[in-house]
Amino acid sequence: MTATIIDGKARAAALREDVAGEVATLKRDHDVTPGLAVVLVGEDPASKVYVANKAKQTVAAGMVSFEHKLTEETSEAALLELVAHLNADPDVDGILVQMPLPRHIDTDRVVEAIDPAKDVDGLHPMNAGKIVLGRPGLVPCTPRGCVILAKEAIGNLAGKHAVVVGRSILVGKPVSLLLQNENCTVSMAHSRTVDLPSLCRQADILVAAVGRQEMIRGDWVKPGACVIDVGINRIPAPEKGDGKTRLVGDVAFEEAVEVAGAITPVPGGVGPMTIACLLANTVTAARLRRGLPAVDL
């Protein structure tokens, strides 16, 4: 058996198109153009690429992109002042402060300073709490992408046993709560789990979010399961030439693809969903802030 490959790139493109449609509706019916402000502190090369992509896709969806690039030496006070300014700016619907921040800045303090109604990364404790309480709020982007791809592959998730490996606050914990809100039975596993392989073998939906290359082997996968691989690990690829590298996930893809019913590739699986979900969150924030009901994106 060979698994269906879940095409995250295509699903993300479809979501971005839906977002663009909603942006057009907001303009036409309410004279509103959603705006996303992205704040980058310092010169981290990966962050710079990521921020540039976000800005490009924001504009492509018909929204306004505000970019704030600050030097590595920016003080926490200056960053907090900028956040306060963006909180107060009526043209800004979403605020994203690119992580990681320089060490001299308290990340938690910055995140908590963002107006929860503009927290399109879904990292503010108010938004984390709303997931627990099952209330509408802004949901973290990568976890939401995982749920969308699982639905894409197997439809209704109710009653499925989901095993989430990894309990980071960015992915593992929120994805567990979102899957529970989809009426899955959810097991949350991690480095302290006893006999992880046999727990994984119970999973109808297996979410790997540990950040360890190819840790989850083919024989940990239940035949026919849906495998969502959140890992993005860069490893040497001498076969491509001297000093070359390639990306692999947290799942041993070549093994798992023979057992699973559906699986996300790396790259091209969960990765592309993150920015698409960020754009969707910006539309949601723009609507909720104006008292308009959220639309299902």
Place this chain on the structure above:
Amino acid sequence: MTATIIDGKARAAALREDVAGEVATLKRDHDVTPGLAVVLVGEDPASKVYVANKAKQTVAAGMVSFEHKLTEETSEAALLELVAHLNADPDVDGILVQMPLPRHIDTDRVVEAIDPAKDVDGLHPMNAGKIVLGRPGLVPCTPRGCVILAKEAIGNLAGKHAVVVGRSILVGKPVSLLLQNENCTVSMAHSRTVDLPSLCRQADILVAAVGRQEMIRGDWVKPGACVIDVGINRIPAPEKGDGKTRLVGDVAFEEAVEVAGAITPVPGGVGPMTIACLLANTVTAARLRRGLPAVDL
């Protein structure tokens, strides 16, 4: 095999004593007497008994109890005004609005109006979010009582497989997150779970919080497991006389006690822990509000 009966009454009494000790320390070293304000709207007889118990135990621990009894007809606006007043009152460290509220009042709005730093019930989204993010905050009382009793029975919980049956926002969801923060592998089960008995049979720690009398049978329990029964169901007890009733849990106690390693009885298990944890939260709130480090209660 007959299980050890976990004595929640004794554990709660010990916790209340620890709280009283911390209250004495706060008075002596900082001239602070923690204060707990309890707000009761309406005439629900069970709520009246519960509020009276809270007030009595608050005073017994050396703290100040403020009681606010409002009529059933109180408007939401008047209740919100009282909450704002209590938020601003420096003598009030903890605010508890007794649930359920009359139907004409929006419970979520009232809970969100409470200053999260005084939310000793741990119901505010900010506090729910802090559990997800693993940050210090005020933790809901009954879930915290469950974790304390599990530790009382089996010590360190790391690596244990906990199965939580029921996903209410008052008990099931927060206890899942607290057990995960104790390094348990946690499975969250509910009415949509397929083959619940066999999932339960994997549990080293089985938490029953469904509100259905004796739903969890003895043969759902793994031999030697720790069973925490949160259910409090009142059933007819004709054997005690005409019209008499008795309390039973969500677990079929007489069956489970023969299989489990340790089990909480109903009554006398989780129940007494709730108010004791409320008092502990009030001390924590009093300390954190003044910039003092939390003490381990």
